[in-house]
Amino acid sequence: MLVIKDLHVEVDGKEVLKGITLTVKAGEVHAIMGPNGSGKSTLSKVIAGHPAYQVTQGTIEFEVNFKMKNLLELSPEERAREGVFLAYQYPIEIPGVSNFDFLKTAYNSVAKHQGFAAATDEDFGRLLKKKLDIVKMNESFMERPVNLGFSGGEKKKNEIIQMAVLSPRLAFLDETDSGLDIDALKVVSEGVNQLRTKENAFVLVTHYQRLLNYIIPDHVHVLADGKIIKSGGKELAQQLESKGYEGLI
Amino acid sequence: MDLVSTASTLKNFLQNPPGKSQEDWKYTEFSFFKKQDYVLSTASESNSAQYFAEEKKIVITLRSPFSKEWVLQNLPQGLRITTDDLQKTPDLGGYFDKIDAQLPITRSKLVFDETFDSSLLVELVLHGKETMAPQHQFVNKSVQVVLKKRANVQLVEKTYLNQKQFVNMSIQYFLEENSKLELLKVEKGQADGRGCQTSYFSLSQNSEVQATTAIIGGEWSRHNLHAHLMGKDARAQFLSASVLSNSEYVDHHTWIDHKVGNTQSMQRYVNVINDEAHAVFNGRVFIHRDAQKSSAEQNNRNLLLSQKARIDTKPELVIEADDVKAKHGATVGQLNADELFYLRSRGISKDQAQSMLMKGFVNDIADRLSSRFKGIFLHEMASAVKATVYE
Numbered sequence: 001m002l003v004i005k006d007l008h009v010e011v012d013g014k015e016v017l018k019g020i021t022l023t024v025k026a027g028e029v030h031a032i033m034g035p036n037g038s039g040k041s042t043l044s045k046v047i048a049g050h051p052a053y054q055v056t057q058g059t060i061e062f063e064v065n066f067k068m069k070n071l072l073e074l075s076p077e078e079r080a081r082e083g084v085f086l087a088y089q090y091p092i093e094i095p096g097v098s099n100f101d102f103l104k105t106a107y108n109s110v111a112k113h114q115g116f117a118a119a120t121d122e123d124f125g126r127l128l129k130k131k132l133d134i135v136k137m138n139e140s141f142m143e144r145p146v147n148l149g150f151s152g153g154e155k156k157k158n159e160i161i162q163m164a165v166l167s168p169r170l171a172f173l174d175e176t177d178s179g180l181d182i183d184a185l186k187v188v189s190e191g192v193n194q195l196r197t198k199e200n201a202f203v204l205v206t207h208y209q210r211l212l213n214y215i216i217p218d219h220v221h222v223l224a225d226g227k228i229i230k231s232g233g234k235e236l237a238q239q240l241e242s243k244g245y246e247g248l249i
Numbered sequence: 250m251d252l253v254s255t256a257s258t259l260k261n262f263l264q265n266p267p268g269k270s271q272e273d274w275k276y277t278e279f280s281f282f283k284k285q286d287y288v289l290s291t292a293s294e295s296n297s298a299q300y301f302a303e304e305k306k307i308v309i310t311l312r313s314p315f316s317k318e319w320v321l322q323n324l325p326q327g328l329r330i331t332t333d334d335l336q337k338t339p340d341l342g343g344y345f346d347k348i349d350a351q352l353p354i355t356r357s358k359l360v361f362d363e364t365f366d367s368s369l370l371v372e373l374v375l376h377g378k379e380t381m382a383p384q385h386q387f388v389n390k391s392v393q394v395v396l397k398k399r400a401n402v403q404l405v406e407k408t409y410l411n412q413k414q415f416v417n418m419s420i421q422y423f424l425e426e427n428s429k430l431e432l433l434k435v436e437k438g439q440a441d442g443r444g445c446q447t448s449y450f451s452l453s454q455n456s457e458v459q460a461t462t463a464i465i466g467g468e469w470s471r472h473n474l475h476a477h478l479m480g481k482d483a484r485a486q487f488l489s490a491s492v493l494s495n496s497e498y499v500d501h502h503t504w505i506d507h508k509v510g511n512t513q514s515m516q517r518y519v520n521v522i523n524d525e526a527h528a529v530f531n532g533r534v535f536i537h538r539d540a541q542k543s544s545a546e547q548n549n550r551n552l553l554l555s556q557k558a559r560i561d562t563k564p565e566l567v568i569e570a571d572d573v574k575a576k577h578g579a580t581v582g583q584l585n586a587d588e589l590f591y592l593r594s595r596g597i598s599k600d601q602a603q604s605m606l607m608k609g610f611v612n613d614i615a616d617r618l619s620s621r622f623k624g625i626f627l628h629e630m631a632s633a634v635k636a637t638v639y640e
Contacts, residue, residue, distance in 0.1 A: 048594045051586075080596035092591040096609030096616060105605065106595035113596070145609075145616065162595060 001026050001201055002047075002170055003068065007058035009039075009046050016042045018226035019058070024170065027198040031212055031237060032205045034223035035245045040205045041089055043223075044174040048086035049076035062170070080106075081113035083200075085168030087159040089175040094146040099158070102146050103128065107165050131164040135191045152179035160191045167195075172203045177211035189214030209241040222248055258351050259289050259387055267344050274344070276529045276561045277500060281443065281469070287387040287415060289352065295320050296357065298330055310374040314390045315355050327365025327400070332357050336393050336423050338449070341475055341504075345417050345445045349391060358393040367401035370621070375408045376416050376444075384413070391419040396428035396456070403431045405625060408446065410438030410467040421449045424456035426480065432460040433622050435629050438467025440495075445471040452512075454480030461618060462489040463626055464499050465633045471500040478505070478512035478540075487516040490614040490626075492633040493526035493558075500529040503547075507540040510570075516547040517617070519610050522558040530562045530579070536570050544574040551581045552610055 002024040009017035016039045024030055034040050046053045047060070055072055062071040064082050071079060094102070107127075108118040119127065132139060135157040147155050156176055163171055173192070177185055192202065192215050204211060212220075212234065220236040221228045222245070230236065230248055240248065266279040295318035298309040307325065317332045324330070335356055340346070359373075376388060396402055410416055424430055436444070444467065450458050464470055476485040491499050505514045520528040530549040551560040564577040584606050592602035611630055615623045 050590060050594075075599070076590060076593040077596050077598050077602075080594055086594055088591070092587050094588050094591070094606070094609055096612030096614075097605055098612075101605070102592070102595070105597055105601065106592075109596040109598065109601070145613070166595065 001063045003059075003061045005059045007043075007046070007060065008056045009042055010054045010056050011042065011052055015056070016053075016226055017046070020223075020226075020228060022221065022228065024201050024203060026169070026201055028219065029196070029202045029204065029215060029217045030219045030221065031217040032203060032221050032223055033207070033209070033237065033240060036207070038223045039226045040223055041174055044086050044089075044172040044203075044205055047071070047079075047084060047172050049074065049079050077109065080166070080168075081110050083167075083169035085163050085166060085171040087156075087163060087171065087173040087176050089178065091147045091155040091159055093148045093150075095148055097146050098142070099144055099146050100128070100142040103142070103162065103165050106162065110166050128161075128165065131161050134164050134194055135160050135187055137161060153181065153184035156180055156184070156188055157191075160188055164191070164195055167200075169200045170203070171200070172205060174205045175207060176204070177206055177208065185211065186214060209237045212237045224248070255289055255352060259287065259348075262348050262351065263287055263387070273502060273531070276527075277471070278469075278498065285385040287385045290382075290386040290388040290414070291315070298322070298324060300325050305368060306370045306372060308372045308374065309359065310377065311357070311390055311392055312377075314388065315353060317355050319357070325366060325369060327362050329360040329362075330357060331360065334358070336395065336421065338421055339451075339477070341447065341449060341473070343447055343473055345473075346419065346447055348389065348417065349419060352389050354389055354391055356391050356393055358395060360395045360397065361400040361402050362397040363399035363401075365400055365402065367403065369403075371402060371404040373404055373406050375406055375418055375420070376410075377407070378409045379411050379414070381411065382413050386414045388414055388416045390417070391421075393421045393423070395423045396425060396430055398425045398427055400425070400428045402429070403619075403621065405433045405435060408434075408436045408444065410436065410442030410444045410470065412439040412441045414442055414444075416444035418444065418446045419449075420446065421451075422458065423451045424453060424458060424483075426453045426455060428453075428456045430456075430458045430460075431619060431622060432458065433618075433625060434460060434462045434472075435465070435625075436463070436467060436470060437465045437629075438470070440468055442467045443469040445473070447473040448475065450474075450476040450485060452476060452478050452480065452483035452485060455482040456480065457484040459486040459488070459618075461614065461622065461626065462487075462491075462501070463629050464489075464491045465629060467497065469498045472502070474501075474503045476505045476514065478507050478514065478543075479509060481509055481511045483509075484513045486514070486617075487518075488614050488617060489518045490521075490611045490630060491519075491528060492521045492523075492611065492630065493528055494523040495526060496524070497526045498528075499526075501531070502529075503532045505534045505545065507534070507536040507543045507545065509537075510539060510541040510543060512540060512543045514545045514547075517614065518549045519551070519614060520549075520560060521552045521554065521607055521610055522560060523554040525555075525557040525559075527559040528561075530560070530564070532563070532577070533565045534567065534575065534577070536566075536568045536573050536575065538569040541570050541572045543570065546575070547577045549579040550610070551579070552607065553581065553583065
């Protein structure tokens, strides 16, 4: 579904990713772990198409209608419509835009592209109610401006709701576990597990092994200084937990 | 005062507006007073007030600056209109205040007491639509509104800046103890329609005002808002959203005086400025030496949509007390890149994301209003937002 080859990325003229190669298949869960500054978040942003990140070398291909397509040629909104999703480490607050309008507009943009009819307020309200239940959030959150005044946990849950509404095929979760207490972590993990199917894939970008107790990955990669230095199964995460990154680098 | 001397008084006044060397007027372009001869509007129809019970609405129309006559129909309990026993008006030191003393004017006073049904909506038409005058007119009007102890009033002011008119309006609100005023100031206008409004709020102990200014159209508009927080726990909130295009000029000057302790003020002004339009925000908060434990906040956000759009912003705090909470800030810029990317990364097109963010700018003010005022505010703003956002 996703094939990254020898990816080099610069931000503000500084090379942050120095040759990443990674293949993600439908139905898989990957975890990318690494110390601060290793380039984990950069990878997520590049996948989503953030304009501040410059790809200087390498390719990213993504499967669209059973054909591999150059992801880097697509605008951020085109990527989202083709089923790419990024759950932000720091979700953005948008004063004056209600969560409901935001989600409905996003849903209809993606639905239209995929050939479905736009949802009315009523239809969308019903759909949303089901998605809210996944992360046990109250409907009142939908009337509030996007992420404004939300606690850290509420912001992260709001990302999961967006993911549930848009049903992406490939989701990058950028440090979704950071800032969550244990209860919220369970709710969020449970939400992600509910959304797993044979057709979609998840990439969990995380600092700690903790999240991986709840969402079991098929593959674990260790990122250090812009490169994947080690890949393995779920046991690699446990190994990291006991030995630390220092033991590997 | 006879007509000849009135005309020469007005002429003399308009030919000598404050210059750019005066701090309060340094951004203000007055050349239109020199280019056109303005004559004093002498319309003298009766004023009127009518209660529409079914719509739970009272419409009060100020037709003439001179008439003492009021046609009152079926006024509800708790509202009285009089031209006697006026409140003493403070000297605010503004240019346009001065002309009130020099030109003939009759003030009326609306008095609300605690028996007034707070679920009624008061629509105060300060100046309505008129057929186009043959020559440029200067309209000079003034009104006082008193909220007696524990009165609770929702009031919408409506002003229309007709083509070829300059509407000079002075509105004074006196809030007695424990009274509450929710005010929406709606100003609409045409090209070549201009006006200056000076609003004064005197706030006694535990009284509260929320004044929201919505400006839609018109060529040139200045709003001076003064609040004097005179009693403990008095609260003033000034909000405003303006969407400007073409060569429109909108100028907000505010003065909030914390005269005693434990008083609160909050100001939030947003401008979306397109084409060659020009907006000014000059917000001033004074916290006097005895006004301990007061809090003041002022914020001005501006969105510039074209190269020639202009904003002059100057939030100011003067603090003489030492135990207060105060903050102020201003932002000027294009749409926020992070917000834009966030929306796009959810599949929303760039154009649509931009229009959502612009509407969000205005909605940020709407979200702070009661649901009734929010509805009216968004309805009034919709035309202005649409013209700028969807063109």
